[in-house]
Amino acid sequence: MPKPIHLWAFLQGIGHYPSGWRHADATPRDVFSMDYYRKVGAMVERGCFDAIVFGDQLQSRGAGGRTPERLAMPTLDPISLLTAIASVTRHIGLVATVSTTYNTPGALAERFWTMDRITGGRAGWNIVTTAHPDTAPNFGETELPDKSLRYQMAADTLEQVSAMWRDMNAARGDTPQLRPVFVQAGQSNDGRAFAARTAEAIFCPAATIEDGIAFRSDLRRRVAEAGRDPDGVRIMPGLSFILADTQEQAIAKDEALLALADEALCIEYLSESLGFDLTSYDPAGPIPGEAILAGTIMPRADIARALDKPVEQGVPLGLFAARFVRTPRGHHVFRGTPAQMAEMMIAWVEAGACDGFTLQPAYMAGELELFVDQVVPILQQRGSLRTDYPGTTLRDTMGLSRRPAEMVA
Amino acid sequence: MTRPFLLSASLADPALADPAVFAPVLDQAQAAGLDLLLLGRAGAVPFDAQVLAAWAAPRLTRMGVVPVIAPHHSHPFHIARALSAIDYLSGGLLGWSPVGEGACVPQTSDMVLATRALWDGWDADTLVIDKDSGHYLHSHKVRPSHYAGRWYQTRGPVNAMRPLQDHPVLVVDAASPVAVPGIDLVIAGEDQPTPEGARVLRRSTLGDDPAALAAAFAAGRIDGLHVDLTVAQLPHWAERFGVLAQPRATGGTLRQRLGLPFSPIPTAQSTESV
Numbered sequence: 001m002p003k004p005i006h007l008w009a010f011l012q013g014i015g016h017y018p019s020g021w022r023h024a025d026a027t028p029r030d031v032f033s034m035d036y037y038r039k040v041g042a043m044v045e046r047g048c049f050d051a052i053v054f055g056d057q058l059q060s061r062g063a064g065g066r067t068p069e070r071l072a073m074p075t076l077d078p079i080s081l082l083t084a085i086a087s088v089t090r091h092i093g094l095v096a097t098v099s100t101t102y103n104t105p106g107a108l109a110e111r112f113w114t115m116d117r118i119t120g121g122r123a124g125w126n127i128v129t130t131a132h133p134d135t136a137p138n139f140g141e142t143e144l145p146d147k148s149l150r151y152q153m154a155a156d157t158l159e160q161v162s163a164m165w166r167d168m169n170a171a172r173g174d175t176p177q178l179r180p181v182f183v184q185a186g187q188s189n190d191g192r193a194f195a196a197r198t199a200e201a202i203f204c205p206a207a208t209i210e211d212g213i214a215f216r217s218d219l220r221r222r223v224a225e226a227g228r229d230p231d232g233v234r235i236m237p238g239l240s241f242i243l244a245d246t247q248e249q250a251i252a253k254d255e256a257l258l259a260l261a262d263e264a265l266c267i268e269y270l271s272e273s274l275g276f277d278l279t280s281y282d283p284a285g286p287i288p289g290e291a292i293l294a295g296t297i298m299p300r301a302d303i304a305r306a307l308d309k310p311v312e313q314g315v316p317l318g319l320f321a322a323r324f325v326r327t328p329r330g331h332h333v334f335r336g337t338p339a340q341m342a343e344m345m346i347a348w349v350e351a352g353a354c355d356g357f358t359l360q361p362a363y364m365a366g367e368l369e370l371f372v373d374q375v376v377p378i379l380q381q382r383g384s385l386r387t388d389y390p391g392t393t394l395r396d397t398m399g400l401s402r403r404p405a406e407m408v409a
Numbered sequence: 410m411t412r413p414f415l416l417s418a419s420l421a422d423p424a425l426a427d428p429a430v431f432a433p434v435l436d437q438a439q440a441a442g443l444d445l446l447l448l449g450r451a452g453a454v455p456f457d458a459q460v461l462a463a464w465a466a467p468r469l470t471r472m473g474v475v476p477v478i479a480p481h482h483s484h485p486f487h488i489a490r491a492l493s494a495i496d497y498l499s500g501g502l503l504g505w506s507p508v509g510e511g512a513c514v515p516q517t518s519d520m521v522l523a524t525r526a527l528w529d530g531w532d533a534d535t536l537v538i539d540k541d542s543g544h545y546l547h548s549h550k551v552r553p554s555h556y557a558g559r560w561y562q563t564r565g566p567v568n569a570m571r572p573l574q575d576h577p578v579l580v581v582d583a584a585s586p587v588a589v590p591g592i593d594l595v596i597a598g599e600d601q602p603t604p605e606g607a608r609v610l611r612r613s614t615l616g617d618d619p620a621a622l623a624a625a626f627a628a629g630r631i632d633g634l635h636v637d638l639t640v641a642q643l644p645h646w647a648e649r650f651g652v653l654a655q656p657r658a659t660g661g662t663l664r665q666r667l668g669l670p671f672s673p674i675p676t677a678q679s680t681e682s683v
Binding site: 021022023024026028029032033034037038057058059060061062065066067068069070071072073075076077079080081083084086087088102103104106107110111113114115117118119120137138139140172260262264265 | 428431455457459461463464465486491498540543544561567568
């Protein structure tokens with residue numbers, strides 16, 4: 001029996017590539033309309049996906065106070081968007097990224113209780129602590145708490161929210177899942193420790209099959225040490241992809257997509273990542289390393305690590321930015337045919353590198369449609385992907401415990 | 410255009426959070442000719458009304474949906490984002506109704522002003538989305554709000570578009586007042602004072618005489634009626650007041666359908682300035 005592959009769709013509206021919104025078949029204006037999500041919802045259910053995931057931020061883009069002109073934004077509030085999608089779908093799970101640092105336990109409890117109920121038990125919560133320093137002033141605060149403190153606060157918040165859910169279920173009647181599925185995405189030691197204690201699914205980067213095996217083994221060991229069953233946790237690394245009839249065509253398609261990221265876009269994208277506005281610097285000139293380190297709002301040590309080598313090598317700013325856009329966020333980027341992609345996915349899961357994939361289409365909605373039409377049937381033929389939904393809740397779909405331990409007295 | 414007779418009701422049954430209940434309720438309410446459905450009311454919001462409004466969004470054909478929001482439910486930064494999303498996803502059929510729920514009037518007002526200040530950080534014509542030139546938006550049309558009220562401070566800009574209707578329709582219950590300019594609709598009994606410029610929805614009961622209300626409307630004393638209902642009472646409402654329902658334009662936003670044009674409000678920096 002082949003191991004089952006779980007599929008999530010990570011849909012940031014415009015796709016994974018910063019230049020994806022410029023693709024001829026991309027529909028960037030549609031991301032503000034319900035018709036688009038109706039279509040996408042039907043598509044992922046046709047592909048038997050477990051869930052749609054939306055990431056989130058609590059600050060607008062704008063390094064140095066300048067809103068970028070070439071990057072697609074903004075996003076729609078994920079709980080609102082996913083709940084609207086629930087209204088026009090029957091099976092797909094809905095995983096919303098929501099911060100424990102900038103929401104009160106009471107608000108979190110009420111939002112997710114209502115969401116789990118009205119979606120018929122399809123809610124998931126990607127628990128984040130918020131890492132961007134620009135968030136604090138949006139909530140009347142001057143500084144982001146440091147990472148360890150944020151994770152401590154997250155653990156406390158989760159305990160309080162779970163207690164509130166128990167009370168609400170007792171007073172109003174259980175929601176279908178008792179509480180949403182807990183998802184986590186932190187990579188640091190604090191993040192992994194938190195995930196080991198709480199997460200039922202984990203979203204992570206894994207650029208190679210070896211990275212995947214290393215991460216999954218580490219997490220499963222930590223989960224067992226925390227006294228939980230490692231088989232009750234799904235590891236779902238990100239997977240961006242470019243599909244075509246031949247591998248050569250896929251590579252050419254990828255190059256064309258990357259070419260849509262012109263120099264100005266690349267520099268804006270780099271500015272966001274470094275927390276420093278570089279748009280007034282000469283792209284042909286050197287990387288202004290000292291100015292960046294003096295002016296960045298991000299943790300200086302992290303930024304210094306990213307800059308050291310290219311500054312030393314004298315890489316021009318424009319070239320550095322172009323390279324940066326090509327290797328974003330450490331996720332695996334697949335380029336090839338549908339048959340090759342299906343083989344790769346099966347190989348990763350069989351090797352224990354993951355339990356499934358969080359698919360990040362390069363652009364929307366065309367690339368996702370290619371996957372559903374051309375890769376899904378192969379996975380189903382090979383017995384790796386189910387052809388229907390086994391139940392009604394996200395827990396059923398993902399094969400997770402129906403009654404989370406802390407929710408049953 | 411002729412002045413529309415506005416029909417509003419609220420529901421606060423906990424069972425609305427059950428999709429098997431809420432779906433037919435939305436259909437019935439729209440079929441009966443309601444223009445506005447408030448989710449919750451002062452003293453009774455047994456669900457997250459913003460989440461239910463989001464679920465209702467794709468099902469709306471003519472009616473506006475109005476989540477009731479208290480200061481303790483959320484921070485203005487979250488409210489601004491959620492309501493912006495729901496306004497777009499409903500095609501501009503969103504209202505909102507702030508209530509105190511134990512918070513004082515200045516705090517509730519602060520919540521409204523902070524939320525609006527974030528929306529006003531984006532101009533309506535910010536997005537360009539030109540694939541050929543690679544120009545996505547006008548950078549200079551996005552501004553931090555630097556809102557500093559007594560209860561809420563928020564710098565912005567918010568990572569959400571200015572709502573489709575500029576601001577969703579603001580509905581206030583005179584029994585739970587909010588001291589802000591630009592209130593679109595007020596629910597008020599005969600003797601209650603109403604804010605200047607707001608259309609008046611007469612607080613009514615199922616026992617009231619539709620003909621008397623129609624006469625008050627014709628005389629210009631009221632602009633419509635509002636009834637607090639239970640789900641079970643919805644058919645009785647239709648029997649009683651359905652006669653007052655008028656055909657509405659099927660396209661356009663709630664503001665357009667109800668003749669409530671958006672008037673820009675000078676951005677307040679804090680509650681001290683109102």
